[in-house]
Amino acid sequence: MKKFSLLYLIVGIVVLFLITQKIILPLVYEVIKSDAFMVDSNDQGSQFPISNSMTDLAFMHCNNYIKSELGTDVSVTFSEKPLHAWSLGNYQYVVNAELNMTSSANTSTKKYACRITYDNGDDLAGSLDFDNWSIIGIDGIDGI
Numbered sequence: 425m426k427k428f429s430l431l432y433l434i435v436g437i438v439v440l441f442l443i444t445q446k447i448i449l450p451l452v453y454e455v456i457k458s459d460a461f462m463v464d465s466n467d468q469g470s471q472f473p474i475s476n477s478m479t480d481l482a483f484m485h486c487n488n489y490i491k492s493e494l495g496t497d498v499s500v501t502f503s504e505k506p507l508h509a510w511s512l513g514n515y516q517y518v519v520n521a522e523l524n525m526t527s528s529a530n531t532s533t534k535k536y537a538c539r540i541t542y543d544n545g546d547d548l549a550g551s552l553d554f555d556n557w558s559i560i561g562i563d564g565i566d567g568i
Contacts, residue, residue, distance in 0.1 A: 469513030
């Protein structure tokens, strides 16, 4: 048995390689070529920062959420416009902006990133209502 254990190992590796190359990878390529994961939406993603009505609303809703989460102990002043805003497609946005926080201890300027999604898809009628948006996450502000 010891004589053949190295041979069994080599044959096993070759068989796994062939199964992967001839069976599994062609199936994966077929799924990739199909429309199985395609989301049909009027909102196209962009690699570059953009500014439109939806990014402005995303910025506003992120700011309102941050203000509500920080509470009344902290005074918050937001910039007029975000530093950058990106559409990830399918009404998902990343907003990068600055805010000034004033508490009893100190005043500081923080940069933050907010990822937010509009939940109603192509129906933009309810875009002003915060209940139609979901905050995925906020980074850069302690305590949120």
